[in-house]
Amino acid sequence: MSEAQIECRDLWKVYGRRSDEAMRAVLSEGLSKEEVRDRFNCVLGVRDASFSVKKGEIFCIMGLSGSGKSTLVRHVNRLIEPTAGEIHVAGQRVDTMNEAGLRQLRAKTIGMVFQHMALWPHRTLGDNVGFGLEVRGVSANQRREASVRALEAMDLGGWIDHYPDQLSGGMQQRVGLARALAADPEILLMDEPFSALDPLIRRQLQDQFLNLSAQMDKTTLFITHDLDEAIRMGDHIAIMNDGEIVQIGTPEEIVTNPKDGYVAEFVKGISRVALVRAETIMDRLDGREVTAKQVGLGAELGDIIEHFMEDQSPVTVMSPDGPPVGQITIKAALTALRG
Amino acid sequence: MDIWNIFDTEWVPIGGWVETALQWVVTHFRFIFQAIKVPFDIVLTGLEDGLTQAPDLLILLLIVLVAWQAGGRRLGLISLACMTGIGLMGAWEESMTTLSIVLTCVVFCSLIGIPLGVVAAKNDRFWMVLQPVLDLMQTIPSFVYLVPIVMLFSIGNVSGVIVTFIYALPPVVRLTNLGIRQVREDMVEAARAFGASNRQTLFKVELPLAMPTIMAGVNQTIMMALSMVVVSSMISVTGLGQMVLRGIGRLDMGLATVGGLGIVFLAIVIDRTSQSFGISARERGHRKWYETGPAGAVRALIKKD
Numbered sequence: 059m060s061e062a063q064i065e066c067r068d069l070w071k072v073y074g075r076r077s078d079e080a081m082r083a084v085l086s087e088g089l090s091k092e093e094v095r096d097r098f099n100c101v102l103g104v105r106d107a108s109f110s111v112k113k114g115e116i117f118c119i120m121g122l123s124g125s126g127k128s129t130l131v132r133h134v135n136r137l138i139e140p141t142a143g144e145i146h147v148a149g150q151r152v153d154t155m156n157e158a159g160l161r162q163l164r165a166k167t168i169g170m171v172f173q174h175m176a177l178w179p180h181r182t183l184g185d186n187v188g189f190g191l192e193v194r195g196v197s198a199n200q201r202r203e204a205s206v207r208a209l210e211a212m213d214l215g216g217w218i219d220h221y222p223d224q225l226s227g228g229m230q231q232r233v234g235l236a237r238a239l240a241a242d243p244e245i246l247l248m249d250e251p252f253s254a255l256d257p258l259i260r261r262q263l264q265d266q267f268l269n270l271s272a273q274m275d276k277t278t279l280f281i282t283h284d285l286d287e288a289i290r291m292g293d294h295i296a297i298m299n300d301g302e303i304v305q306i307g308t309p310e311e312i313v314t315n316p317k318d319g320y321v322a323e324f325v326k327g328i329s330r331v332a333l334v335r336a337e338t339i340m341d342r343l344d345g346r347e348v349t350a351k352q353v354g355l356g357a358e359l360g361d362i363i364e365h366f367m368e369d370q371s372p373v374t375v376m377s378p379d380g381p382p383v384g385q386i387t388i389k390a391a392l393t394a395l396r397g
Numbered sequence: 398m399d400i401w402n403i404f405d406t407e408w409v410p411i412g413g414w415v416e417t418a419l420q421w422v423v424t425h426f427r428f429i430f431q432a433i434k435v436p437f438d439i440v441l442t443g444l445e446d447g448l449t450q451a452p453d454l455l456i457l458l459l460i461v462l463v464a465w466q467a468g469g470r471r472l473g474l475i476s477l478a479c480m481t482g483i484g485l486m487g488a489w490e491e492s493m494t495t496l497s498i499v500l501t502c503v504v505f506c507s508l509i510g511i512p513l514g515v516v517a518a519k520n521d522r523f524w525m526v527l528q529p530v531l532d533l534m535q536t537i538p539s540f541v542y543l544v545p546i547v548m549l550f551s552i553g554n555v556s557g558v559i560v561t562f563i564y565a566l567p568p569v570v571r572l573t574n575l576g577i578r579q580v581r582e583d584m585v586e587a588a589r590a591f592g593a594s595n596r597q598t599l600f601k602v603e604l605p606l607a608m609p610t611i612m613a614g615v616n617q618t619i620m621m622a623l624s625m626v627v628v629s630s631m632i633s634v635t636g637l638g639q640m641v642l643r644g645i646g647r648l649d650m651g652l653a654t655v656g657g658l659g660i661v662f663l664a665i666v667i668d669r670t671s672q673s674f675g676i677s678a679r680e681r682g683h684r685k686w687y688e689t690g691p692a693g694a695v696r697a698l699i700k701k702d
Contacts, residue, residue, distance in 0.1 A: 137590060157594075165592025176587040180605045190591035193601075237591070247590075 062110040062146070063245060063277040064117075064134055069107040069143035071129055071301075074100030081141050091300055103129040105301040107143075111294075113244075116271060116278040118292030120285055120324075126301035127281050131247055134279060135168045136160055148244055165190045169238030173250040175230045177222040177237070183209060184218040187237045208236040211270070228259035235267070239274075246278045253283065264290060285324050289313070289333065297321050314338055314394075330395055331360040339394040340375045340384030348382050349374045355383070362391050423548050430549040437562075438555045440504055444497035445554070453489055457481070464666060466690035468673030473690075475669065479662035488637060488659040495626055495636035495663060498554060502561045502622040506569050507615055514573020514611070515599065524574060531567040539564050539628050547632050557634030565621040572614025576607030612675025619671050623664050637663070 072081050072094070080098035083089055084105075091102045104126045111117040121127040132138040133145055136152055145152040148167050155163065169190075177186050185192070187208050188201035196204075202218075209215055212232040222230055231251060238246055251267075252260040268291065271278060282288050288295045289309040296306045297320075305317040313333050316322040336357040351365045351373045365373045366388050373391075375384040399405070448456060457480050465473030483492045517524040539560060550556040580603050588598040604611075630638030637659040644653025687696060 135590060137586060161592040161594060163592075164590055168590075170587070170590040172583050172587055174583055176581070176583040178584060178587075178602060178606070189588070189593070189601075193588075193591065193593040193597050 061112050063113045063148055064279060065110040065144075065146040066130075066133065067108050067144040067146075069104055069130070069133060069145065070141045071103035071126075071133065071138065072100050072141045073103055074098060076100055077141050102301050103138075104133070104140075107298075107301075107303050109296055109303060109306055111277055111279060113277050114275045115293040116280055116291050118280045118282060118288035118295045119298060120282055120288040120295055121298030122283055125298040127283075127298050128249055129301075130298070131249060131279055131281055134245075134247055135164050135170065161193075165194045166241055167243050168245045168247060169241065169243040170247045171231070171234045171238045171249065171251040173253055175222070175227075175234045175254075177230055177233055179222055182219050182221055183214065183225075183233050183236075186222065186233060187218075187240045189237065190241045204240050205236075208240040209233070211239065212236045212266075227255055228263060231255060231263060232266075244277060246276050248278060248280045250281050250283065252287070260287075267291070285328060289328065297324065309333060310335065310338065331363075332358050334359040334394050336362060336373075336375045336384075336386060339390050340386050341390065343374070343382055343384050346372075346385055349385070352376050352382070353386075354378065359391065359394055362386060363395070366391065419545055419548060427549065434550055434555050434559070437501065437505065437558050441497060441501040441555055441558055444500055445494060448493040448497050449490060453484060456493065457484065460666065462691050464670045464673075466686065466692060467670045469690065472669050472673060476666045479666050483659050483662050486655050486659065488640065488655050491635070491637045491640055491656070492659050492663050494554070495623075495638065495660070496667075498558055498561065498626070498629075498634065498636060499619060499622045499667065501558050502565055503615065503619055505558075505562055506566050506618045506622075510566050510569035510614070510618070511573050511611060514570045514614075515577055515604075517570065517574040518577035527570070531570060534563055535567045539625060540631075543628075543632055552632045554634050554636075556632055557629040560629050560632070561622045561625040564625050565618045568617035568621065569611070569614040572617065573607070573611045576610030576614070577603050579610065580606045609675050612671070616668065616671045616675060619667055620664070623660065623667065626660060 070081060070084075072078075072084070074080065076098045077100055080089075080094050080100040083098065084094060084102070089097070091105075094100050094102050107126075107130055109117070119127045119130060129138055133140050134147060134152070136145070136155070140153055143153065147163065150159075150163065150167075152160070152163065177183075178189070181189070184202060184205040187205040188196075191201045191204055205218060206215065209218055212235055214229065214232055214236065217225065217229075217233075222233065225233065231254075234251065238248075252263050255263065264287065280288075280291055282291070289312075292309060294306060295309055295312050297304045297312065299320050305312060305321050307315070310333050312321065313325050313328055313330060316325050335355070336353050337355040339359070349371055351371070353362055353365070353373055353375055355375060355377060357375075362373055370388045372385045372387045374382045375386060377383045457477075460480055461473050461477045464476035483489055513527070517527050542563065543560065546556055546560050550559055584602055584606060585598060588602045593601065626634075626636065626638035627641050628638070630636070630642040633639075637656045640656030640659070641653050644650065644656060687693065
């Protein structure tokens with residue numbers, strides 16, 4: 059708990075006029091989404107979601123549209139009111155917070171980036187970026203300073219007096235990021251920030267964000283519908299389906315050990331070359347012969363395959379402190395590659 | 398009684414009831430309606446005195462400058478032509494009276510209509526109640542409420558403003574409501590996500606983004622106010638409408654034509670100018686208002702020195 063920057067416990071969101079009633083019925087009778095809809099005319103947005111995000115980590119929430127991932131993330135700054143459950147952010151309890159405290163939290167502690175940028179077209183970039191400070195009553199000079207700093211970090215220093223519609227899509231989303239970072243918040247909520255961009259720009263922005271994130275030690279909740287992106291960005295990934303979190307794990311865990319058919323279906327087309335490590339696929343050495351081909355525990359599947367180019371004899375896996383611990387046959391490597 | 402012609406008898410004497418009710422209101426509550434007149438009276442008298450007593454050419458210059466500022470040089474020239482035409486026809490005095498009535502009406506319609514529209518956009522139930530009221534205000538032929546208005550407010554220019562106000566209020570309410578509802582949801586959500594209160598969200602995000610639509614509503618209100626000019630002259634409102642009415646009454650085709658043309662010219666100037674106010678800065682290429690038009694010209698001159 060002490061280390062977790064964002065923690066949600068048993069979070070539920072039921073939409074509809076009879077949401078409380080529906081909620082009680084769901085808890086006591088375990089109704090399905092369809093039953094809730096038919097009996098109470100309510101929609102289950104989030105169903106019993108629990109997760110925690112450590113300080114400095116990028117936590118991806120992956121799911122298709124309608125899976126409730128956007129709804130879930132909006133509970134963190136309470137743009138959406140939870141029906142039940144607890145939300146803790148940066149040591150504060152959010153679900154019971156009053157309006158004034160909530161505004162402080164949103165303006166200071168949490169920055170948010172939106173899928174369609176949501177930059178205000180009638181404000182200059184400077185005024186867009188400085189908005190969070192403006193509503194807190196920070197003076198114009200300080201606001202401008204912060205805006206300049208945030209825009210410069212995004213390589214947009216010279217654009218401060220321009221308007222959003224004078225920028226390309228990729229630049230606009232960099233402004234969106236600058237706006238989220240202007241108040242130097244501890245936490246970033248990113249709601250499919252790069253989905254609306256073309257692939258090349260998306261890739262650039264992903265890299266830029268990863269660099270930035272490594273430098274700045276922000277805790278990030280990152281939503282995406284693209285598993286490749288989730289694997290690239292995330293330290294941990296939560297997979298959502300129909301309002302429920304199906305599985306939480308590191309990218310490797312998700313890919314090598316999908317919990318159910320739904321996750322497996324997603325993971326199918328993902329390349330394992332850079333994801334699966336020797337440790338996961340090796341057999342215990344158990345007295346077998348140590349070969350000349352040796353790799354470490356953390357070696358990636360791609361490197362291991364390199365060793366089978368010349369001959370097909372097994373590869374030995376060495377522990378960090380010396381002794382060999384396991385071996386990988388060509389069969390095991392190919393099986394891991396196929397998934 | 399002839400059963401086959403039962404409708405020869407007036408079974409529901411609604412006319413009588415209304416008359417009795419109105420009489421009762423007039424005898425007991427006339428002072429309330431007289432009090433309502435006061436703010437309308439103050440604004441109207443101020444505007445009318447200013448417009449009619451100032452030198453004609455000064456007002457002409459002012460109108461042309463405002464039009465130029467709002468809509469560019471072309472609109473400035475059009476306004477110059479229209480207003481000069483009115484002046485040369487000998488309808489200047491009357492057109493100033495009409496202009497002051499229209500402007501007073503716009504002031505009150507905006508003052509009351511825009512807040513109403515904002516509340517309606519935020520509150521679905523209120524909007525459901527308001528909608529039929531607005532429909533009623535727009536569909537009842539204005540002749541119908543001329544009589545009760547005269548009884549409650551008496552005749553004259555101020556009553557004319559009130560009649561016009563009732564008729565011209567709906568569009569600004571409707572379009573404000575529409576404009577606020579049309580603001581992209583993620584724009585509002587972003588404002589909230591960065592800690593804005595409801596009030597800040599309204600003034601910093603929703604109203605500015607809805608402004609082109611709201612200004613279209615104000616423009617509609619102005620046009621409806623102008624279209625009431627002739628009707629309201631029946632309760633002895635002076636101005637261009639009265640010229641037309643007198644022309645009809647005396648079969649004086651010349652007088653009616655002058656009044657009619659005056660209304661058309663005035664309408665062109667007001668319509669184009671108010672429409673230009675509604676064009677957002679984005680569509681003008683992000684130039685501030687003071688960088689264009691006469692203000693821009695003056696600024697350029699000052700900067701050169």
